[in-house]
Amino acid sequence: MKGILHFVYQRLRLRLSLPFNGIITLIMLMFPDLCALIIDMDGVLWHGDTPLPGLVDFFATLRQKEIRFILATNNASQTPEQYVAKLARMGVTIIRDEVLTSAQAAALYLRERAPAGARVFAIGEDGVRQALSENGFQLNELYELNAHYVVCGMDRGLSWDKLATATLNIRAGAQFIGTNPDTTLPTERGLTHGNGAVLAALQAATGVAPTIMGKPEPIMYQQALARLQLSPAQAIAIGDRLETDILGAVRAGMRSIFVLSGVSQREQLGGLSYQPTWVMENIRVVTEAINSSY
Numbered sequence: 216m217k218g219i220l221h222f223v224y225q226r227l228r229l230r231l232s233l234p235f236n237g238i239i240t241l242i243m244l245m246f247p248d249l250c251a252l253i254i255d256m257d258g259v260l261w262h263g264d265t266p267l268p269g270l271v272d273f274f275a276t277l278r279q280k281e282i283r284f285i286l287a288t289n290n291a292s293q294t295p296e297q298y299v300a301k302l303a304r305m306g307v308t309i310i311r312d313e314v315l316t317s318a319q320a321a322a323l324y325l326r327e328r329a330p331a332g333a334r335v336f337a338i339g340e341d342g343v344r345q346a347l348s349e350n351g352f353q354l355n356e357l358y359e360l361n362a363h364y365v366v367c368g369m370d371r372g373l374s375w376d377k378l379a380t381a382t383l384n385i386r387a388g389a390q391f392i393g394t395n396p397d398t399t400l401p402t403e404r405g406l407t408h409g410n411g412a413v414l415a416a417l418q419a420a421t422g423v424a425p426t427i428m429g430k431p432e433p434i435m436y437q438q439a440l441a442r443l444q445l446s447p448a449q450a451i452a453i454g455d456r457l458e459t460d461i462l463g464a465v466r467a468g469m470r471s472i473f474v475l476s477g478v479s480q481r482e483q484l485g486g487l488s489y490q491p492t493w494v495m496e497n498i499r500v501v502t503e504a505i506n507s508s509y
Contacts, residue, residue, distance in 0.1 A: 258477020291368030
Protein backbone atom coordinates (compact mmCIF):
# COMPACT_ATOMS: atom_id res chain seq x y z
CA MET A 216 0.00 0.00 0.00
CA LYS A 217 2.89 2.37 0.72
CA GLY A 218 3.96 2.11 -2.92
CA ILE A 219 0.48 3.08 -4.15
CA LEU A 220 0.32 6.09 -1.81
CA HIS A 221 3.71 7.32 -2.94
CA PHE A 222 2.93 6.93 -6.63
CA VAL A 223 -0.49 8.61 -6.54
CA TYR A 224 0.83 11.34 -4.26
CA GLN A 225 3.61 12.11 -6.75
CA ARG A 226 1.09 12.25 -9.62
CA LEU A 227 -1.42 14.43 -7.79
CA ARG A 228 0.74 16.76 -5.72
CA LEU A 229 1.73 18.84 -8.75
CA ARG A 230 -1.87 19.11 -9.98
CA LEU A 231 -3.86 19.62 -6.79
CA SER A 232 -3.32 22.02 -3.90
CA LEU A 233 -4.33 19.42 -1.34
CA PRO A 234 -2.57 18.41 1.86
CA PHE A 235 -1.16 14.89 1.94
CA ASN A 236 -4.11 13.61 4.02
CA GLY A 237 -6.49 14.95 1.36
CA ILE A 238 -4.65 13.01 -1.33
CA ILE A 239 -4.85 9.88 0.83
CA THR A 240 -8.64 10.38 0.89
CA LEU A 241 -8.66 10.49 -2.92
CA ILE A 242 -6.66 7.27 -3.05
CA MET A 243 -9.13 5.53 -0.76
CA LEU A 244 -11.84 6.51 -3.26
CA MET A 245 -9.77 5.31 -6.19
CA PHE A 246 -12.36 2.82 -7.47
CA PRO A 247 -15.67 4.08 -6.02
CA ASP A 248 -17.82 3.10 -9.02
CA LEU A 249 -16.00 -0.05 -10.10
CA CYS A 250 -18.37 -2.82 -11.19
CA ALA A 251 -16.01 -5.04 -13.18
CA LEU A 252 -12.49 -5.55 -14.46
CA ILE A 253 -11.42 -6.58 -17.96
CA ILE A 254 -8.10 -8.28 -17.40
CA ASP A 255 -5.32 -9.32 -19.75
CA MET A 256 -3.61 -12.62 -18.92
CA ASP A 257 -0.10 -13.05 -20.40
CA GLY A 258 2.24 -10.76 -18.48
CA VAL A 259 -0.45 -9.84 -15.95
CA LEU A 260 -1.46 -13.18 -14.40
CA TRP A 261 1.40 -15.38 -15.58
CA HIS A 262 4.50 -15.75 -17.73
CA GLY A 263 4.05 -18.89 -19.79
CA ASP A 264 3.05 -21.59 -17.30
CA THR A 265 4.42 -19.72 -14.28
CA PRO A 266 1.82 -17.84 -12.21
CA LEU A 267 2.83 -14.38 -11.06
CA PRO A 268 2.99 -13.69 -7.32
CA GLY A 269 -0.34 -12.78 -5.75
CA LEU A 270 -2.49 -14.54 -8.36
CA VAL A 271 -4.66 -16.54 -5.93
CA ASP A 272 -5.13 -13.59 -3.55
CA PHE A 273 -6.10 -11.33 -6.45
CA PHE A 274 -8.97 -13.56 -7.54
CA ALA A 275 -10.01 -14.26 -3.96
CA THR A 276 -10.34 -10.50 -3.45
CA LEU A 277 -12.45 -10.10 -6.59
CA ARG A 278 -14.80 -12.84 -5.39
CA GLN A 279 -14.96 -11.44 -1.87
CA LYS A 280 -15.73 -7.92 -3.12
CA GLU A 281 -18.17 -9.27 -5.74
CA ILE A 282 -16.27 -7.56 -8.54
CA ARG A 283 -17.10 -9.25 -11.83
CA PHE A 284 -14.43 -9.76 -14.45
CA ILE A 285 -13.69 -10.87 -17.98
CA LEU A 286 -10.26 -12.29 -18.80
CA ALA A 287 -9.72 -10.77 -22.24
CA THR A 288 -6.61 -12.00 -23.99
CA ASN A 289 -5.09 -11.28 -27.38
CA ASN A 290 -3.66 -14.81 -27.33
CA ALA A 291 -5.94 -16.78 -29.65
CA SER A 292 -4.21 -20.14 -29.39
CA GLN A 293 -6.24 -21.67 -26.56
CA THR A 294 -9.92 -22.28 -25.98
CA PRO A 295 -11.81 -20.79 -23.03
CA GLU A 296 -11.92 -24.27 -21.51
CA GLN A 297 -8.12 -24.51 -21.71
CA TYR A 298 -7.77 -21.20 -19.88
CA VAL A 299 -10.23 -22.40 -17.22
CA ALA A 300 -8.09 -25.52 -16.76
CA LYS A 301 -4.85 -23.51 -16.70
CA LEU A 302 -6.09 -21.28 -13.90
CA ALA A 303 -7.40 -24.31 -12.02
CA ARG A 304 -3.86 -25.74 -12.04
CA MET A 305 -2.74 -22.44 -10.51
CA GLY A 306 -5.34 -22.64 -7.76
CA VAL A 307 -7.99 -20.31 -9.24
CA THR A 308 -11.55 -21.28 -10.21
CA ILE A 309 -13.28 -19.43 -13.04
CA ILE A 310 -16.03 -20.30 -15.54
CA ARG A 311 -16.00 -20.29 -19.35
CA ASP A 312 -18.06 -17.10 -19.64
CA GLU A 313 -15.36 -15.21 -17.72
CA VAL A 314 -12.95 -15.70 -20.64
CA LEU A 315 -12.92 -13.80 -23.93
CA THR A 316 -10.15 -14.52 -26.44
CA SER A 317 -9.31 -12.63 -29.60
CA ALA A 318 -10.32 -15.77 -31.51
CA GLN A 319 -13.80 -15.54 -29.99
CA ALA A 320 -13.85 -11.82 -30.77
CA ALA A 321 -13.02 -12.54 -34.41
CA ALA A 322 -15.72 -15.22 -34.70
CA LEU A 323 -18.35 -12.98 -33.11
CA TYR A 324 -17.37 -10.08 -35.36
CA LEU A 325 -17.61 -12.21 -38.50
CA ARG A 326 -20.88 -13.84 -37.43
CA GLU A 327 -22.49 -10.40 -37.41
CA ARG A 328 -21.27 -9.67 -40.95
CA ALA A 329 -20.64 -12.89 -42.87
CA PRO A 330 -23.11 -14.79 -45.04
CA ALA A 331 -24.46 -18.06 -43.65
CA GLY A 332 -22.04 -20.94 -44.18
CA ALA A 333 -19.13 -18.67 -45.08
CA ARG A 334 -15.86 -20.50 -45.70
CA VAL A 335 -12.77 -19.60 -43.65
CA PHE A 336 -9.16 -20.63 -43.94
CA ALA A 337 -7.75 -20.43 -40.43
CA ILE A 338 -4.16 -20.21 -39.26
CA GLY A 339 -4.38 -21.01 -35.58
CA GLU A 340 -4.67 -23.59 -32.88
CA ASP A 341 -7.67 -24.99 -31.02
CA GLY A 342 -8.80 -21.57 -29.86
CA VAL A 343 -9.26 -20.21 -33.39
CA ARG A 344 -10.75 -23.34 -34.92
CA GLN A 345 -13.22 -23.92 -32.09
CA ALA A 346 -14.43 -20.32 -32.06
CA LEU A 347 -15.07 -20.34 -35.81
CA SER A 348 -16.76 -23.75 -35.80
CA GLU A 349 -19.02 -22.82 -32.87
CA ASN A 350 -20.21 -19.80 -34.83
CA GLY A 351 -21.18 -21.77 -37.92
CA PHE A 352 -18.24 -21.22 -40.25
CA GLN A 353 -16.93 -23.89 -42.62
CA LEU A 354 -13.18 -24.40 -42.24
CA ASN A 355 -11.15 -24.85 -45.41
CA GLU A 356 -8.25 -27.27 -45.68
CA LEU A 357 -4.80 -26.63 -47.17
CA TYR A 358 -4.85 -25.30 -50.73
CA GLU A 359 -8.62 -24.95 -50.91
CA LEU A 360 -8.82 -21.55 -52.57
CA ASN A 361 -12.46 -20.56 -52.19
CA ALA A 362 -12.35 -18.98 -48.70
CA HIS A 363 -14.39 -15.87 -47.97
CA TYR A 364 -12.11 -15.05 -45.05
CA VAL A 365 -8.60 -15.81 -43.85
CA VAL A 366 -8.32 -15.64 -40.05
CA CYS A 367 -4.82 -15.68 -38.61
CA GLY A 368 -4.05 -16.31 -34.95
CA MET A 369 -1.13 -17.71 -32.99
CA ASP A 370 -0.15 -21.12 -34.39
CA ARG A 371 2.79 -23.08 -32.99
CA GLY A 372 2.30 -25.55 -35.85
CA LEU A 373 2.73 -22.85 -38.49
CA SER A 374 4.06 -24.21 -41.79
CA TRP A 375 4.98 -23.11 -45.29
CA ASP A 376 1.79 -24.73 -46.60
CA LYS A 377 -0.42 -22.78 -44.18
CA LEU A 378 1.24 -19.51 -45.12
CA ALA A 379 0.96 -20.35 -48.80
CA THR A 380 -2.75 -21.22 -48.55
CA ALA A 381 -3.45 -18.01 -46.64
CA THR A 382 -1.50 -15.95 -49.16
CA LEU A 383 -3.27 -17.49 -52.16
CA ASN A 384 -6.72 -16.98 -50.64
CA ILE A 385 -6.03 -13.36 -49.70
CA ARG A 386 -4.69 -12.69 -53.19
CA ALA A 387 -7.88 -14.25 -54.57
CA GLY A 388 -10.02 -11.79 -52.61
CA ALA A 389 -10.59 -13.33 -49.18
CA GLN A 390 -10.91 -10.77 -46.39
CA PHE A 391 -7.82 -10.86 -44.15
CA ILE A 392 -8.59 -10.96 -40.40
CA GLY A 393 -5.94 -10.91 -37.67
CA THR A 394 -6.93 -11.99 -34.19
CA ASN A 395 -4.31 -9.72 -32.60
CA PRO A 396 -1.31 -7.59 -33.60
CA ASP A 397 1.13 -8.49 -30.80
CA THR A 398 4.55 -8.85 -32.41
CA THR A 399 6.01 -10.52 -29.32
CA LEU A 400 4.81 -13.01 -26.70
CA PRO A 401 6.11 -13.13 -23.11
CA THR A 402 7.09 -16.64 -21.95
CA GLU A 403 9.01 -18.05 -19.01
CA ARG A 404 12.05 -18.15 -21.35
CA GLY A 405 11.67 -14.53 -22.43
CA LEU A 406 10.03 -12.72 -25.34
CA THR A 407 9.38 -14.70 -28.51
CA HIS A 408 7.55 -13.83 -31.72
CA GLY A 409 3.82 -13.18 -31.56
CA ASN A 410 0.97 -13.27 -34.04
CA GLY A 411 1.75 -9.78 -35.29
CA ALA A 412 5.00 -11.08 -36.79
CA VAL A 413 3.03 -13.62 -38.87
CA LEU A 414 0.51 -10.97 -39.92
CA ALA A 415 3.41 -8.81 -41.11
CA ALA A 416 4.72 -11.67 -43.25
CA LEU A 417 1.31 -12.22 -44.87
CA GLN A 418 0.86 -8.51 -45.45
CA ALA A 419 4.28 -8.36 -47.12
CA ALA A 420 3.33 -11.31 -49.37
CA THR A 421 -0.12 -10.01 -50.34
CA GLY A 422 -0.01 -6.24 -50.03
CA VAL A 423 -3.18 -6.46 -47.91
CA ALA A 424 -3.32 -5.19 -44.33
CA PRO A 425 -5.35 -7.31 -41.88
CA THR A 426 -8.42 -6.14 -40.03
CA ILE A 427 -7.49 -6.55 -36.36
CA MET A 428 -9.95 -7.91 -33.80
CA GLY A 429 -7.90 -7.81 -30.60
CA LYS A 430 -6.42 -4.94 -28.64
CA PRO A 431 -5.62 -2.10 -29.34
CA GLU A 432 -8.79 -2.09 -31.43
CA PRO A 433 -11.78 -1.49 -29.14
CA ILE A 434 -13.80 -4.45 -30.49
CA MET A 435 -12.88 -6.98 -27.80
CA TYR A 436 -13.37 -4.50 -24.96
CA GLN A 437 -16.76 -3.58 -26.41
CA GLN A 438 -17.73 -7.25 -26.62
CA ALA A 439 -16.62 -7.79 -23.00
CA LEU A 440 -18.66 -4.79 -21.84
CA ALA A 441 -21.69 -6.10 -23.73
CA ARG A 442 -21.32 -9.48 -22.01
CA LEU A 443 -21.11 -7.73 -18.64
CA GLN A 444 -23.97 -5.37 -19.59
CA LEU A 445 -21.93 -2.39 -18.44
CA SER A 446 -20.90 0.98 -19.81
CA PRO A 447 -17.21 1.85 -20.32
CA ALA A 448 -17.32 4.06 -17.21
CA GLN A 449 -18.26 1.10 -15.01
CA ALA A 450 -15.26 -1.12 -15.80
CA ILE A 451 -11.48 -0.85 -15.63
CA ALA A 452 -9.00 -2.59 -17.93
CA ILE A 453 -5.80 -4.14 -16.60
CA GLY A 454 -2.89 -4.87 -18.93
CA ASP A 455 0.88 -4.99 -19.33
CA ARG A 456 1.22 -3.75 -22.91
CA LEU A 457 0.87 -0.04 -23.53
CA GLU A 458 0.42 -0.39 -27.30
CA THR A 459 -2.39 -2.97 -27.03
CA ASP A 460 -4.05 -3.26 -23.61
CA ILE A 461 -3.84 0.39 -22.59
CA LEU A 462 -4.36 1.98 -26.01
CA GLY A 463 -7.33 -0.34 -26.55
CA ALA A 464 -8.85 0.82 -23.26
CA VAL A 465 -8.38 4.45 -24.27
CA ARG A 466 -10.07 3.79 -27.62
CA ALA A 467 -12.95 2.04 -25.82
CA GLY A 468 -13.39 4.99 -23.44
CA MET A 469 -12.32 3.02 -20.37
CA ARG A 470 -10.06 3.67 -17.41
CA SER A 471 -7.02 1.45 -17.22
CA ILE A 472 -4.34 0.05 -14.92
CA PHE A 473 -0.91 -0.47 -16.49
CA VAL A 474 1.01 -3.16 -14.61
CA LEU A 475 4.79 -3.40 -14.87
CA SER A 476 4.98 -7.20 -14.66
CA GLY A 477 4.97 -7.85 -18.40
CA VAL A 478 6.29 -6.41 -21.64
CA SER A 479 6.04 -2.60 -21.49
CA GLN A 480 8.11 -0.52 -19.08
CA ARG A 481 7.38 2.65 -17.14
CA GLU A 482 10.00 4.57 -19.15
CA GLN A 483 7.88 4.19 -22.30
CA LEU A 484 5.12 6.39 -20.90
CA GLY A 485 7.00 9.60 -21.63
CA GLY A 486 6.73 9.43 -25.39
CA LEU A 487 3.07 8.45 -25.66
CA SER A 488 0.10 10.54 -26.77
CA TYR A 489 -2.13 8.49 -24.43
CA GLN A 490 -1.71 7.42 -20.81
CA PRO A 491 -3.10 4.79 -18.45
CA THR A 492 -5.22 6.01 -15.58
CA TRP A 493 -3.00 4.25 -13.04
CA VAL A 494 0.42 2.58 -13.06
CA MET A 495 1.01 -0.27 -10.60
CA GLU A 496 3.83 -2.75 -10.16
CA ASN A 497 1.80 -5.96 -10.37
CA ILE A 498 -1.45 -7.65 -9.38
CA ARG A 499 -0.38 -7.71 -5.74
CA VAL A 500 -0.46 -3.92 -5.73
CA VAL A 501 -3.77 -3.93 -7.63
CA THR A 502 -5.18 -6.19 -4.92
CA GLU A 503 -4.03 -3.74 -2.25
CA ALA A 504 -5.63 -0.86 -4.13
CA ILE A 505 -8.94 -2.73 -4.41
CA ASN A 506 -8.88 -3.58 -0.70
CA SER A 507 -8.21 0.07 0.11
CA SER A 508 -11.17 1.17 -1.99
CA TYR A 509 -13.82 -1.09 -0.44
